[in-house]
Amino acid sequence: MSKNKERHYKAEKVIERMGQKLNRQIAGSLLACVHCGNCTDSCHYVHANPGDPTYAPAYKADRVRKLFKKHFDWTGRVIPWWVNAGTVETDEDLEELKDIVFGKCTNCRRCSINCPMGVDYATFNRMARGLLVSVGVQPEGVAVVSKDQWEIGNQMGVLKEDYLDTLEWMEEELQDELDDPTVKIPVDKMDADVVYSINPREVKYDPRSIADAAKIFHVAGENWTMPSEGWDMTNFGLFSGDDALGGSVASRLYEKVTELNGKTLVISECGHGYRSTRCEGPNWAKQDVPYVMESSVDTMIRYIKEGRIKVDKTKNTTPVTFHDSCNNARSCGLFEEPRELLNLVCTDFREMYPNRSENYCCTGGGGAMSMSEYTPQRLKSGLKKAEQLKESGAEVVVTSCHNCVDGLGDVIRHYEIDMKVTQLVHLVANALVIEEKVSVPVEAPVEAEASAVVAEAEGLPFAGKVVLVADDEPDQVEFIATVLEDNGATILRASNGEEALALARSEKPDLLTLDLGMPGRDVGEVYETIRADEDLKDLRVCVITGRPELRKLIYDRSVKKPEGYLDKPVDEDRLVLNVRKVLELT
Ligand code: SF4
Numbered sequence: 001m002s003k004n005k006e007r008h009y010k011a012e013k014v015i016e017r018m019g020q021k022l023n024r025q026i027a028g029s030l031l032a033c034v035h036c037g038n039c040t041d042s043c044h045y046v047h048a049n050p051g052d053p054t055y056a057p058a059y060k061a062d063r064v065r066k067l068f069k070k071h072f073d074w075t076g077r078v079i080p081w082w083v084n085a086g087t088v089e090t091d092e093d094l095e096e097l098k099d100i101v102f103g104k105c106t107n108c109r110r111c112s113i114n115c116p117m118g119v120d121y122a123t124f125n126r127m128a129r130g131l132l133v134s135v136g137v138q139p140e141g142v143a144v145v146s147k148d149q150w151e152i153g154n155q156m157g158v159l160k161e162d163y164l165d166t167l168e169w170m171e172e173e174l175q176d177e178l179d180d181p182t183v184k185i186p187v188d189k190m191d192a193d194v195v196y197s198i199n200p201r202e203v204k205y206d207p208r209s210i211a212d213a214a215k216i217f218h219v220a221g222e223n224w225t226m227p228s229e230g231w232d233m234t235n236f237g238l239f240s241g242d243d244a245l246g247g248s249v250a251s252r253l254y255e256k257v258t259e260l261n262g263k264t265l266v267i268s269e270c271g272h273g274y275r276s277t278r279c280e281g282p283n284w285a286k287q288d289v290p291y292v293m294e295s296s297v298d299t300m301i302r303y304i305k306e307g308r309i310k311v312d313k314t315k316n317t318t319p320v321t322f323h324d325s326c327n328n329a330r331s332c333g334l335f336e337e338p339r340e341l342l343n344l345v346c347t348d349f350r351e352m353y354p355n356r357s358e359n360y361c362c363t364g365g366g367g368a369m370s371m372s373e374y375t376p377q378r379l380k381s382g383l384k385k386a387e388q389l390k391e392s393g394a395e396v397v398v399t400s401c402h403n404c405v406d407g408l409g410d411v412i413r414h415y416e417i418d419m420k421v422t423q424l425v426h427l428v429a430n431a432l433v434i435e436e437k438v439s440v441p442v443e444a445p446v447e448a449e450a451s452a453v454v455a456e457a458e459g460l461p462f463a464g465k466v467v468l469v470a471d472d473e474p475d476q477v478e479f480i481a482t483v484l485e486d487n488g489a490t491i492l493r494a495s496n497g498e499e500a501l502a503l504a505r506s507e508k509p510d511l512l513t514l515d516l517g518m519p520g521r522d523v524g525e526v527y528e529t530i531r532a533d534e535d536l537k538d539l540r541v542c543v544i545t546g547r548p549e550l551r552k553l554i555y556d557r558s559v560k561k562p563e564g565y566l567d568k569p570v571d572e573d574r575l576v577l578n579v580r581k582v583l584e585l586t
């Protein structure tokens with residue numbers, strides 16, 4: 001086959017596959033543009049290249065639109081000169097298109113939200129990328145990263161042994177830091193409440209983010225694990241436009257969580273990982289995901305609100321600002337959660353402007369960090385971001401995205417800004433209040449407390465403590481009572497809220513374990529009554545429930561939150577660990 005024919009073949013394939021990729025949403029965006037120019041100023045490339053119309057979103061979009069007009073829309077057949085219909089024929093044409101869809105757009109979607117006609121250029125720009133990738137026309141970095149994700153299972157080609165070694169290393173670091181050899185980073189633990197997935201960048205360049213997350217899970221008393229395989233929640237299919245890669249990568253993670261019988265998949269701080277895994281992945285993989293998927297930002301807020309971790313914001317006093325990742329914010333609506341968390345763990349949070357859905361891209365979106373041939377124009381496009389960072393007056397920029405950490409780092413270096421980049425997990429870990437280990441005092445023997453004294457003498461952790469177990473399921477009561485008695489506690493039992501309240505008042509226990517689904521008086525009311533009772537101000541409460549939807553009965557009330565929280569079913573280790581924490585014996 002001659003060279004010319006081969007070139008023609010690739011262009012033919014692009015057009016043919018475009019017909020297969022068109023859907024109502026893409027066709028709508030390809031048809032709707034009225035060339036009003038409203039989107040022009042939205043694009044960070046435009047700000048950095050004044051006077052160059054080739055960076056305008058509508059101009060770039062027209063390079064893809066002309067193919068649609070020519071081959072799939074009647075107007076292109078009847079009045080092609082009027083609607084600017086055109087085609088691609090040679091490799092040079094495809095290369096030119098590649099330099100636009102990969103090199104002049106980060107798929108940030110800022111122009112999409114500023115278009116009065118609802119044109120989502122980023123969506124069909126991604127489609128165009130996928131068409132070019134399907135015929136092998138792509139930046140070298142896109143080919144390399146895609147290959148690693150197809151063949152090794154993660155974007156950075158991290159080998160399984162290196163991943164597991166890093167987890168082990170971080171576990172040891174944490175054991176030293178907390179002076180506690182029982183701290184674990186569990187791998188492939190079955191039936192965990194949380195399966196934690198990460199970005200391979202964390203293994204390669206920021207292992208401390210794994211250790212900090214592990215520290216938070218440990219202090220929260222979480223029943224958690226990390227998968228040994230399929231652990232990469234990033235997905236280069238989002239950037240390359242390759243839906244087959246997207247589906248394969250998402251499936252590996254979904255299937256691993258299912259195999260482990262995990263209850264919640266927690267996605268570490270990564271914008272495109274969150275969007276790919278939680279929002280787009282089920283479509284690409286064509287499968288339903290039967291468990292909850294959430295960002296670690298939501299998990300950390302939950303732990304603080306439920307009293308599972310305590311934080312002291314005075315540990316983070318440096319002025320910080322927040323950069324919204326395009327994928328987290330514009331595409332997935334995570335606007336307020338990171339701000340809520342920042343205000344809980346930092347004393348000086350300053351917004352940058354514009355923010356939320358109007359924030360500008362870090363320059364590293366859309367896989368741009370892997371396309372070194374476009375680095376000069378990418379760095380130049382960071383002009384707007386650099387202005388935003390400087391004007392914030394902050395010393396640290398926080399972001400919930402590993403990609404943005406690198407993009408912002410490049411902008412900071414290129415524009416010589418005196419600023420550091422960090423993520424929420426580091427700030428939360430730094431703000432954690434971890435109770436000092438205290439020894440249990442051995443009191444003088446008193447006849448009436450003989451059993452407690454024996455327990456103390458045997459060094460049992462709950463010796464001398466009285467625990468009121470309130471649950472309407474006799475099996476649960478017996479399980480909790482037996483475990484705590486074996487560890488030295490004296491047990492009282494209640495099967496409804498009224499009984500629990502009466503026993504709390506008459507016996508003054510140290511701890512109440514409280515089921516939320518008991519019959520009779522509303523457990524939320526009982527809880528509020530306990531919190532309002534001056535005589536019970538020292539009573540600690542650990543919620544133990546199999547119905548997390550009832551948490552609002554307690555957590556929505558404006559009274560002091562419970563000191564502990566556990567999801568059923570509880571196992572012995574988790575119960576003891578959490579009760580120790582609640583009683584502040586650790
Ligand atoms: S994409 Fe929307 S905002 Fe931009 S020129 Fe077209 S119609 Fe106007």
Ligand code: SF4
Pocket residue numbers: 042043044045056057060104105106107108109110111112121122
């Ligand atoms: S998606 Fe973002 S980078 Fe691409 S044209 Fe629109 S504003 Fe510019």
